[in-house]
Amino acid sequence: MRNPTTLMSCATGVLLTVFIGTIAAGSSRLTLDECEAFSLVAAFCIVPAFTGCVMELYVMAEERERGAYITLVEAGVSVGEIAVAKWLAATLATLITQAVACLLLGFVASEVAVMLALALVGIQPLLLAGLACGLTAREQMSSSLLAVPLTAAAVAPILAFMSQAVRAVTWFWPLGSGAELLRAAGGMQPVVPVPLLVGIVVLWIVIAAVLVGSSGRRFARELAVERDRLG
Template identity: 25%
Template structure:
């Protein structure tokens, strides 16, 4: 057990260093913060006071969706396919590191980066600090479905070129809730998307409706997608493991 934890820790440190050293991954991790700064202080700089609550609801819901989409597309999908193409994973396997340990390390680093970026975005938005704890909890669990889906696509992709193709649907799915304002049909589709439950819960948090019956559907959607993506990951992981 201790040996496995040490290996996961070493892999996590390696992944964190790769994130810092790779400019593309580092920029993608900083992009959500940049967009929140753009929205807050440029696009919404002159919003009237009566519309400020609606603006904050949009930003607090958009920030974690943006973060998980951009970060997972690079720190998991791109990084995993790069390691496969450069045979880094094969080298790790020969060094008595299991594939499961590699996956756990990537999930740990990705979630850590997502939470850090989400916290920075929270303070950029400037909402009540008392909302920080539930905000982090919702962002953490709401991000799991996209993290698991990114692992699935990372395992399926053969090289960095194919990962670029798979990265687009990850980003689109994550950002889908942002388009709920375009009409009822868009709102319905967005609410039942992988990040739809998280977005709706964030809006309810800002509006003070999080601990009401209104949140039950959003919670069901969020944890339903986590379960679906977890099953998909287990099936793909087992299949590819046998194929290899």
């Protein structure tokens, strides 16, 4: 969290969420319940993209360029331990930033607690995908390219409030089902039954975890090659 990039990304996530949520509160197109759900979904989708994924993608690429991971491996730290530590840090930072954004938007503690409970699981498809990309990126330039699809996948469910056509496409995206679960928790009708939404979230988590495993093995091989070259 001492990394300036991480601190800036956390602040950006909060500011964007509060800005968009404030605009939605004054919209005549949304009912009061829809405005509240929109703000919660904004926090659910924007913050992991600008906080967790930045920690896993940009910061990991920066640390790799500096040779930090070779130093860690030589000190006896495994690639699995590096990956788990980054994932835990990204999850914790995302949840804290989401809580701050929701409180600034005026939600009470009980509402924030429900949102965070859903987010703890619901954001994992994106964070695990971000971790897989972080293990893949060799430098910050390549991390910028990988960030584009992650950001698009993250923010797309927010647009579902503006168009049923968009909602029909995004509800099964990595964060789309979680966004629909937030709607359901607020008393709104989800696009499909809740058990199906839960199943899709679990499916995305499994897919993303498989990607992390594959990326981690490649990461370990590349670090071994770099160690041999430097040694």
